[in-house]
Amino acid sequence: GDSVTQMEGPVTLSEEAFLTINCTYTATGYPSLFWYVQYPGEGLQLLLKATKADDKGSNKGFEATYRKETTSFHLEKGSVQVSDSAVYFCALFSGGYNKLIFGAGTRLAVHP
Amino acid sequence: DTAVSQTPKYLVTQMGNDKSIKCEQNLGHDTMYWYKQDSKKFLKIMFSYNNKELIINETVPNRFSPKSPDKAHLNLHINSLELGDSAVYFCASSQETLSGNYGYTFGSGTRLTVV
Numbered sequence: 001g002d003s004v005t006q007m008e009g010p011v012t013l014s015e016e017a018f019l020t021i022n023c024t025y026t027a028t029g030y031p032s033l034f035w036y037v038q039y040p041g042e043g044l045q046l047l048l049k050a051t052k053a054d055d056k057g058s059n060k061g062f063e064a065t066y067r068k069e070t071t072s073f074h075l076e077k078g079s080v081q082v083s084d085s086a087v088y089f090c091a092l093f094s095g096g097y098n099k100l101i102f103g104a105g106t107r108l109a110v111h112p
Numbered sequence: 113d114t115a116v117s118q119t120p121k122y123l124v125t126q127m128g129n130d131k132s133i134k135c136e137q138n139l140g141h142d143t144m145y146w147y148k149q150d151s152k153k154f155l156k157i158m159f160s161y162n163n164k165e166l167i168i169n170e171t172v173p174n175r176f177s178p179k180s181p182d183k184a185h186l187n188l189h190i191n192s193l194e195l196g197d198s199a200v201y202f203c204a205s206s207q208e209t210l211s212g213n214y215g216y217t218f219g220s221g222t223r224l225t226v227v
Binding site (some may be wrong): 031032034036038042043044045046049051064087089091093095098100101102104105107 | 116132145152153154155156157162167168202204211212213214215216217218219220221
């Protein structure tokens with residue numbers, strides 16, 4: 001079935017460092033791809049999305065590009081802040097299964 | 113204005129009890145979901161309802177029973193609670209035909225602790 005694989009965390013960075021969180025997927029067809037963020041004690045918020053190959057989603061300095069050839073949707077940010085500390089989830093919308101399927105989540109901790 | 117609201121936010125209860133979690137959305141969406149997040153943060157869908165009709169029912173113990181009185185509400189009732197039911201439960205909603213474009217909107221979660 002359809003699935004999402006994310007790099008294991010935690011990822012620990014200093015403020016202003018470059019961030020990459022890897023995400024790859026397995027799916028039939030061409031699913032829509034999403035990154036959600038969960039701040040401590042809160043629910044999931046949609047961070048960015050891409051609905052077709054080569055689309056780039058971006059929001060709050062974060063970016064991810066839908067790469068069909070490598071079935072990837074890696075999350076990047078050029079300069080992280082302490083306030084970016086959270087758990088990040090990669091997800092795909094599976095049309096075949098009619099549901100949003102999540103990766104295991106990657107915890108990011110940013111230190112001053 | 114809260115888009116997807118769940119109550120209660122925290123729930124501590126003893127094994128064997130029966131409890132309910134309520135969810136309401138004011139987005140006009142036609143589909144609602146329950147997800148379970150375990151202690152390792154893994155998220156798994158449990159149920160989804162479209163216009164009060166059950167459309168996804170994952171392999172969830174039948175102690176869990178969702179109820180949707182109308183398309184704006186989806187409640188989760190759990191009978192005979194077990195220690196393993198301790199988790200955070202998230203409600204979400206979407207417009208089914210647009211889920212692929214916009215994803216889901218999530219509530220802030222209900223942390224259930226069974227002691």
